Amino acid sequence: xxxxxxxxxxxxxxxxxxxxxxxxxxxxxSKPATSATDKATLDLANKVYAAHGGEKFRAMKTLVVRxxxxxxxxxxxxxxxxxxxxxxxxxxxxRVELSTPVQSFKQAFDGQQTYTSAQIxxxxxxxxxxxxPLLQRLSNEGYVLSKLPAASKGKTGFRITAPDGFYTDFxxxxxxxxxxxxxxxxxxxxxxxxxxxxxxxxxxxxGVVIPEKxxxxxxxxxxxxxxxxxxxxxxxxxxxxxxxxxxxxx
Numbered sequence: 001x002x003x004x005x006x007x008x009x010x011x012x013x014x015x016x017x018x019x020x021x022x023x024x025x026x027x028x029x030s031k032p033a034t035s036a037t038d039k040a041t042l043d044l045a046n047k048v049y050a051a052h053g054g055e056k057f058r059a060m061k062t063l064v065v066r067x068x069x070x071x072x073x074x075x076x077x078x079x080x081x082x083x084x085x086x087x088x089x090x091x092x093x094x095r096v097e098l099s100t101p102v103q104s105f106k107q108a109f110d111g112q113q114t115y116t117s118a119q120i121x122x123x124x125x126x127x128x129x130x131x132x133p134l135l136q137r138l139s140n141e142g143y144v145l146s147k148l149p150a151a152s153k154g155k156t157g158f159r160i161t162a163p164d165g166f167y168t169d170f171x172x173x174x175x176x177x178x179x180x181x182x183x184x185x186x187x188x189x190x191x192x193x194x195x196x197x198x199x200x201x202x203x204x205x206x207g208v209v210i211p212e213k214x215x216x217x218x219x220x221x222x223x224x225x226x227x228x229x230x231x232x233x234x235x236x237x238x239x240x241x242x243x244x245x246x247x248x249x250x
Contacts, residue, residue, distance in 0.1 A: 038147070041145060041146065041147050041158050042145065044156070044157075044158060044172065044177075045138065045145055045158055047177040048135070048170070048172055048177050048178065048179065049135070049138070050177070051176060051177035051178045051209065052135065052178060052179070052208065052209045053207050053208040053209055056206065056207040056208050057136060057208050057209070058136060058139060060136070060208055060237060060238060061090065061091070061238055062088070062089060062090045062236075062237070062238050062239055062240070062241055063087070063088070063089045063210070063235075063236070063237060064086075064087070064088045064089075064234070064235070064236040064239055064241070065085075065086070065087045065210075065232050065234065065235050065236075066084075066085070066086040066087075066232070066233055066234040067084070067085060067086075067230060067231050067232035067233040067234070068082065068083070068084050068085070068230075068231050068233070069082075069083050069084070069085050069098075069228055069229065069230050069231070070082050070083075070228065070229045071083070071100070071226065071227070071228045072226070072227050072228075073224055073225060073226040073227065074225075081100050081101065081102055082100070082101075083098060083099055083100030083101070083102075084098075084099050084100075085097065085098050085099075085230070088241055088245055088246075090241050090246070091111065092109070092111045093108075093109055093110055093111050093246040094108065094109050094246065095107070095108040095109075095245050095246050095249075096108075104117070105117055106249035107249065108245070108246045108247065108248065108249050109246060110243075110246040110247045111246075115247065115248060115249045116249060117249045129162045129164065129166035130166055130168050130184040130186070130195075131168055131182060131184060131197070132179065132182075132211070134160040134162060134166075134167075134168050135160065135170065135179065137162070138160055142162070142163035143160060143161070143162060143163065144160070144161045145158055145159070145160055146158065146159045146160075146161065147159065148169055149169070152169060152171075155171050156171065156172045156174055157169060157170045157171040157172045158170055158172075166184070166186055167184070167185075168182050168183070168184045169182060169183045169184075170182045171183075178199075178202060178209060179199060180198070180199055181196065181197055181198045181199055182196070182197050183195070183196040183197075184196075192221065193218075193219060193220060193221060194218075194219045195216060195217065195218045195219070196216070196217045197214055197215070197216045197217075198214060198215050198216075199211045199213075199214045200213045200214055200215065201213040201214075203232070203235055205235050205236070205237045206237040206238060208237050210232075210235050210237070211232075212231070212232045212235065213230065213231050213232065214229075214230055215227065215228070215229045215230070216228045216229075216230070
């Protein structure tokens with residue numbers, strides 16, 4: 001159970017880690033580029049991009065988020081487990097911490113090496129290849145914008161696929177043009193895993209729209225389904241972060 005709780009927490013990076021890019025690695029335009037889509041889908045993506053901050057969203061270099069999380073899984077344990085979390089991102093670097101009565105966990109990545117306080121025994125895709133980070137990277141070469149699949153008929157949105165094949169289906173609020181939810185899927189050792197997110201509330205910080213309160217469903221196949229509710233208390237954009245934040249989990 002402990003490793004599953006940590007897995008859900010790490011999967012939550014896909015929601016808020018939009019700052020895991022640096023201006024030097026992104027395209028020069030604040031509008032997304034595409035190589036295989038229709039004009040209507042491209043126009044929608046441009047509106048969504050603008051609704052999340054436009055150029056400020058694209059150029060965001062650091063993000064720090066701290067708050068609370070409740071984790072539950074009816075098939076694995078019969079009560080919600082309350083805890084706290086913190087995340088810090090700068091370019092490809094990140095640091096995350098989770099604290100619950102069950103177990104505490106820390107992990108950092110300095111751009112080349114990963115440091116962790118515990119082994120979760122479960123592989124996850126790159127943190128910048130699923131969820132909101134894909135939206136910020138859409139102006140990069142190799143990221144493809146396309147229509148939602150036929151199974152999503154009736155929903156407003158689009159799919160973004162990273163160069164390595166990871167993709168996310170984004171669902172858009174017709175009134176605000178902001179992302180109201182998304183679904184991602186990836187395969188590992190012949191098994192398929194999915195995660196879906198519903199964003200309940202966003203916060204505008206320095207002109208950038210960041211998910212503040214959201215719920216996440218993480219389907220681990222035969223391992224069960226886990227639900228997590230996140231509520232951010234502190235959200236800091238473009239705060240200076242020392243390099244040693246990402247080189248140790250002490």
